[in-house]
Every structure is written in structure tokens, then in C-alpha cells.
Amino acid sequence: MKNKRFNLLLIAVVTLVAAWSLWPTWRDYSLSQHLNSLKSAPDSLRYALSNRDEIENARKKSLKLGLDLKGGMHLVMEVDQVDLFEQKAWNKDAKFAEILKTVRTKASQSDAKVLDILSGEFKNQNIRLSRYFYDIRNSDQEIVKKLEKESEDALNRAKEIIRNRIDQYGVAEPVITTQGSRKLIIELPGVSDENRVRNLLKGTAKLEFRLLRDPEILVRTLDRINTYLVQNSVPPPIAPVAVASPSPSVLSQLKAPVPAAVPAPVPAGQASARPLYDVIGVFQNGTAYTTERSKDYVISLLRRSDIQALLPLDTELLLAAKPEIGKNGEKLFPIYLVKKTPELTGGVITEAKATFGSQGVQPEVLMAMNSEGTSKWARITGANIGKRIAIVLDNAVYSAPVVQSKIPSGNSVINGIESLEEAKDLEIVLKAGALPAPVRIIEERSVGPSLGADYIRAGVLSLGWAFLAVSVFMLVYYKKAGIAADIALVLNIVIVLSVLAGFNASLSLPGIAGIVLTIGMAVDANVLIYERIREELDGGKVLKSAIEVGYDRAFSSILDSHVTTLCAAFLLYTYGIGPIQGFALTLMIGTAASLFTSIVVTKEIFSFLLGRNLMTQKSFG
């Protein structure tokens, strides 16, 4: 008797807790229904304002929908640790570059820790890490430990910076977590402009102020590269089709030093006499350009180490971030020869603001520097009056203004920006600071809101039909006892949803699939019990003891079968990623809950019915 009262109490408590946990979801739903029903905008605004607390509260505690149902982006980004280690190294030489190259290819192919690959590679070459890292007196282990700390820090810093950027951009409830030693998992629900978000996230935001070399040096350098390409006339191995010569319209604007008017299109495989000038044009004033079509080829050319070796010491050829429009509407990307060592970096920037420039049409970003930066900036501008300083962001030149006078205020401007939106994004990344190392998107899953709505519809439809089919079947097959099973089933679904809501887990489409599957499986325990009761009734037992024995005997089967299902679901949850975890989670909760609902709850229903003489032998069909 005591046991029975305990069971009733337990059922009451579970039901109440479940209802309490789902209440905000219901409120959230009814409040937003009400908001939608208000016709005029001022009405709904007034309603939203007067019930603001309740709306916010309900929303915060309501059942969350997964990214696939709500629409949004799931991104996995990887911090480029090879780049990070390269930054940390000093007196780098050709050998170091070679080792790093092997490390990079190996790291991209395997999932092993980059640091292990790096130290392994050094060991293979019999070179001590201390030759390039930290102090010469450090042992390899010490350096590995330091580098490990370094990469951990880098990952956490990257996480913070990316969180900053996302917060400033404004995404509701972003989730950013780290995974392993180099991965960031970013979940952004309800993002509408995915392109913008991607750009915002992946840029390193490394801002540099670099001195431009004189135009004559640029021209001479390009000549040298051209001569080199002629001598080593292997090119173009890289897609000769893409390396279209600049169209005549472009070349007509170009004067010396491009005498050979229009180079005839070079047949593939046959080397041109002027390979570089097929893709790069030089104006008389000494500025160099490439066209949009040849841009990719030029970039790959400039990355080649043999080409880089031809540049003057401590210089680099960089392309502009944005094209200039030529006379005939052709997009031309200026090429700059800049010093490799920056005069000043973005670390000194304290404030950034996107505005429109002096003419009020060209968007630009104003930046202010800290005191250290200000004094440096004053010295640099003072010493280089009349020269050009390039403003470089992530290795692309935004502008290269001529220094008119010394700038004592610590102000600078980025222009050459296409839209105000882009200027705003620059503002965000500059304020959030530069990432310690480049990041790459290595996995992305984004679902648009319209597909999400489809998924919700499909999920609700499946839930409804599955419940209807199974519960009607139970009623038909087991008659009155079927009612108990169906009540247990309803409670089961409510428990699954309330656990999800209570623990702030989100419901995804695979999660709904898990619930649908649970509907089919949860009645298993009832089927086992009922079949057993039928057997006992056939064996001549009276109803009451048949029920007792049925529950008793069926229990070990139910326990074994549920534990095995739970095992499989738990392992799926442990090893699964993203959407699959949602499925495993609902299946797990559902299976565990069905142990309670289909044994305890149905038994109480029967004992209630038995107590009122509402059950007969026929009640089990």
C-alpha cells in the first residue's frame, strides 16, 4: 500500500515537473500567436512592449529549435597552427621553410596534432627545435610544452575574437565552442546573410601600415621576373586558358614600358616572349595592374618561392583588395611593391568607425590609435612625407595614400571600400582585434529559413501520424488496455519534450525522428506485458493475479531490451556529431522514460480501474 502511494506521488511529480518545464514553450507560442494576430504595427509594438518581460522570459526558457528547423549556420573552423608556429619561430631559413611545408601537407591529410607532426619532422631531420624556437638552451620537450600552451592560447583567443565579432554583428544566441586543439564550432541560428557572416568570420583582420617602394624599383622587379620566366619557360603549367592576355582595350591605355602592342594570344604549350606582361600591365607612371581574369594566375605566380626570390630584400608584391574601374569598364587590380616589415600593425588601433568620406559618398573607416601608436605614427609619417604608405588588411592593399604631412593625432583612414555594409564589417573586425593565426572553414552546414519551415512541417506531420497510427492500433488490438498504453505514450512524448526544454537542448529534425521512433518502440514494453497477461489469463488465472504476474514476468525482458537500446543510443550520442546527437538524445530520453511510463503509469491505471471494477477479462482484447 505504501509502495502504491509512492508510485502515485511519483507520477504526479513527474507530470507536474514536465508541465512546468513546458509551460514557457506554450506561453512563447501563444504570445507570438497573439502578436501575429494583431494587425497594425503600432498595436503589436505596444503589446510587445507592455508584455516585454513575459515574452522575453518565455522565449528564454522555451524549447529551442535546432539550426536545421530554425534556419542558420553550423560552422567548424580550424586555426592554422602551422602558420602560428611559423610566427613563433625566429631565424627561419630555407631548411625551416622546407620542413614547414612537409608539416603543412601532412597536417592537412591527417587528424594528428600539428605539434606532434612538427616535432616528429624535426626529429626525422635530426634538428633540435631550439634552433628555431625560443631559447637555444631549451630542450625539445620544453619547447613542445611552450608551443602547446601557445596553440591553446591561440585557440581561446580566436574563440574570444570570433565571439566579439559575432556579438557586434548581432546574432541571437550564438554558440561557440572549441573542439580538440585546433577547432572551433560555431552555431549561428537564424542568420539571413550568410555571405556576410562568412566574410566576417574568416578574415584574420591583420592590419598593417607598410611603406611602398618606389615605382622604378617595381618596374625593374617586374622586368626581372619577366626575364626569369622567359629563361625558365616552363610556364604556363597552371591553366594556360585562364591566363588570358589583357584585352586590347586595357592595353590601349597602357603606354611604355609595354611596347609590343598587343601580344598575340599564346597557343597553349608554347612559351610567350613576354610571359609576365601577358598578365600584368604597367602604366607610364609606374603603377602596375592585372585584370580580373588574370588575377588568380598572378596571385599563384606571386606565391611561388622562386618568384619571391627575385624580389628586392624585405619586399613583397601585393594586390589591391578592390579593383579600380578602367576607362572601358574593365576591372583593374593594382599591384604594389611594399616593404615586408610593417611600419605599424593593427594592435595599436583602439577605435574604428565606419562613415562616409568627405564627399559623402565613399564609405570609409576612421581609426584611432593608442598613445604608443600615435607617437609612432607621428614619427613614421613625419619621416616619410611625399612617400606612399599602404594600408594592408589580410595581405590585400586597401589604399596607398601619399603622406602629405606629419600626422600627430594618431588618426588614419581606410578607404577604397565598396559599400557601407563592408565598412561596418571592417569596423567590427578591427575593433575585435586580429586573430592570432588564420582560420579556415572546414565544415559548414547552413539551412535557409524556408527549408527549416518545411522541416518543421514534415516533423510535426510525422509525429502526428505516427502517434495516431500507433495509438489507434493499440486501441484496436488491446481494447481497454490500449487506453492505458496510449496515456503512457502521451506522457512519454511530453517527458521527452520537457527534458529537452528543461536542459536547454534543442530539437532538430533527427531529434523528431528519434521521438517518432520512440513512439513505435515505447509501446514495446506494454505489448510485452499485455501479451504476458493474455497468456496468464489463458492459463486460467483470475484478472488481478494475471496482471500482477504479467508485470512481474515481463519485467526482466523489458529491462534487458531497454538497456540494450539505451547502450546503442548512448554510444551514438557519445561518438555522433551535430544532428545525429539530437536523434540519439531523444531516443535515449524516450527509451528511459518509457521504462517509467509503460510500467509504472499503466500499472497504476490498471489498479485504479480494477479498484472500481471497470476491468474484465475482455479488457485485454
Place this chain on the structure above:
Amino acid sequence: MRIFHKTSFDFIRFRKIAYGFSLVLLASGLISLAVKGLNYGIDFRGGSEVLIRFEKNIDVSTVRSVLDVAGVSGSLKQYGLDRSFLFSTVFNGETNDLKSLVSHALNDRLKDNHHEIVRIDAVGPSIASDLKWSAVKALIASLLAILLYVGFRFELKFATAGVVAIFHDILTVLGLFSILGGLFDFMPLEMDQSIIAAFLTIAGYSITDTVVVYDRIRERIRGQKPADYERIFNESMNQTLSRTIITSGTVLLSVLVLFIFAGPAIRGFAFAVFVGILIGTYSSIFVAAPLVYDWLKLSKSPVHLRGGKVS
């Protein structure tokens, strides 16, 4: 209502035929796996996929030629039959470029049929190999856990036969995926994470079914002579037959609902679970229990089972 009331099928007598049937099933699946292989989805293959939905009906070849002309390389397939197409290509971290390439091409040439890019998935090669590994680990770990649990609750012979039955079920479904992969537009049957979830669900269900039969055998076999084992096995299976069929029925019902209503993203999963449960039900009667029977007969000593009712 009662469907399987007081049956007396002689399952043990027909077990040899069932073994033969299972072997044919497994062999054809394995041959197809060896010859044709599996159709991997982007989870395990790596790559980028763009799901495009049009406003009006359009032929897949029209869209394909438009993308071809625009120089966007990749393959295009009908997706789920509702004016949607799945464009898949090699992995490219620059999803922006891929997206603008596709939508520019379609906007330029198919102006009067508006399209929307409703989903983008991009999985890098390192992630793909990660996912593959976790899938393998999850499968192995769950089989081990089941082996341990059933071994602990019953006996090693029962546990082993149960795990053999799980292998039988999963391999059959895998074989079917290989044989039918890529044959249907509405159901590509690609191996991805959801199929691994399906396998684990099948494993869980198959052992559940088997355990119920085992449980009844355990209840009845205690203190019996090995000579009576055949009768006991048959009776136990017949007594649990009704339950086995009914629960399989309710699960099949709900999986069928998923297959019909839950959309193309879930369809492959629903198909795998549906077939897996059919096979799992069959194998618990015709593979798992008969294997235990044969094994017990060979070992000739009475079986000592743990657990169960001690009242």
C-alpha cells in the same frame, strides 16, 4: 483482437533453410559491396553540396546544362522530387564563391524561374575522415557493449549469437544499400551519419527482439535436460511470436510514417531502419535462437544461465 494466438511453428526444424537464406542474403550483399561499393554521402566523402529549389517545375537536364555552360563543375541530381536539385562538387571552403557562381549562372539563364538556395553543406576532407572514424568507433563500441551486457545477463553463447545476428542485420542492410544505391531519385541511399544512426538503431532493436526470445528460453530451460531443448526453444519462440510481430509492427508503422512524411533528409534513414527491423525480427527467430540451439547441442552440457526470475 489476436493475430498469432497459440501458434506452434517448428522453427528449429526449418533453421537450416533459414541459414541458407541468410547466407544468400549476406553473400549477395557482400558481392555487391565488393563490386559496386557504397554510395558515400558528403559526411564521409567530403565535398560541398548546394540544395537549390525552383519556383516552377524544371527539367533536371535544363539546369544541368545551364550550370555546365557557366563552367560550374559538379554533378546535379533531382532531390526529393519537389522542384529541388542537389548540386554536389568538391570541397571548397569558400562557400561564398560557390554560392554566387551557382546563383549567378541560374539567374542569368533561367530568369523567369526564380530559384532559392535553401541549404549548403560543405565538409572538408579532414572532417570527413573524423566522421568516418567516429562512426566506426560508435559501431564497434556498441557491439562490444551489447556483447558484454548480454553475456553478463545470460551467457556467452547467447551473447555471441545475438551479436552475430546484429552483424547479420547490419550487413544485410549495408548490402541492400550497395545494391540499391543511386537507383532511386527520391531516395539516394547514400552512406552518411544518419545511416550510422540507423545501424545503431537496428543493432539496438535487433538485440531487443532477440533478448525477449532469450528471456523466455531462460525462463523455461532451467533444470531441463538437453534432449528437451528443441521443444523448449520452439515453444518459447512461439509464445513470444505474437509480441515480436506486434512490436515490430508498431515500430515499422512509425518508421513508415517517417519515410512518407519526414522528407528526403530522413528518407534514407527511414528506409534503412525499416529494412533493418524486418531483418532484425527475422534474425531473432531464425538466426539468433537457432544458433544458440545448435551451439548448445554441440557442447552437450546443460546450460547455466544467469539472471532472470529467482522467485
